[in-house]
Amino acid sequence: MAKASSSLQRMTRQRRILMEVMDRANWHPTAEEIYNVVRERAPRISLGTVYRNLDVLSREGMIMKIEETGGQRRYDGNPKPHFHVFCLKCGVVRDLHENDINWDGPPEATCPGFTITGFKLVFEGYCSACLD
Amino acid sequence: MAKASSSLQRMTRQRRILMEVMDRANWHPTAEEIYNVVRERAPRISLGTVYRNLDVLSREGMIMKIEETGGQRRYDGNPKPHFHVFCLKCGVVRDLHENDINWDGPPEATCPGFTITGFKLVFEGYCSACLD
């Protein structure tokens, strides 16, 4: 089994600001949107640094990466288990909490102001070839 | 509510071959991989046509688009409800069927040859602003 070494070795100013921004974000921004917010406090930060840190934080389980959005990837500063719903037309993403879901069989959810038509469920882990 | 008009108006040679390829695909290819297979039978097809048809077919529910893969989007020729598992390291995607999942609460799955560490659940539909 691969050693789970932390990738968070140095708390740089840029990383700290990014973490604070994600912690306070109450929506599901794209990397570029995050970049624009972080830039208010770290004007010289680069988009590359934002991407690198978002990768680190999501690998460390401190944020969530949402790929199933029908468009650009989005990020969620809340790492606690919860789920999402997105609009097939405009792409907006909203949170869904465990309590809003009927777990009696394949999940069903109701979300005020949303007509849900389906869901996607993807598990993740390691195949035996990659598990050393 | 928007009219659910079919986007499959003409069965072109390219579209038919693509549909046959997807129907027989027993793995989860990327658009480019599909392009390479289809090209064996339709050498002049363009990657743009592949993308356009993959979009049409997934909007029509004839194939599945898998975005939550940690990398490139992948496509699944099987439109029947089923789920996926992917390797966080090498990115391989495998199928999971309903019966392999424990639906008693938040889903748990076992998949031979796979160590599962988590899952993502995303609902889709239409927000009230987009539902006309």
Place this chain on the structure above:
DNA sequence: GTAAATGCAAAAACTTTGCAAATTC
């Protein structure tokens, strides 16, 4: 002091699009 992280800019990767020509019904 040393290794990790950044900024910059370029490149890579992926996807969409405009338009004339070809094709389907």
Place this chain on the structure above:
DNA sequence: GAATTTGCAAAGTTTTTGCATTTAC
């Protein structure tokens, strides 16, 4: 014959990367 679809090529988007410099510990 009319409207859809294609091929081509270009452009658009999104993400990653190499490398010299800076920064954290």
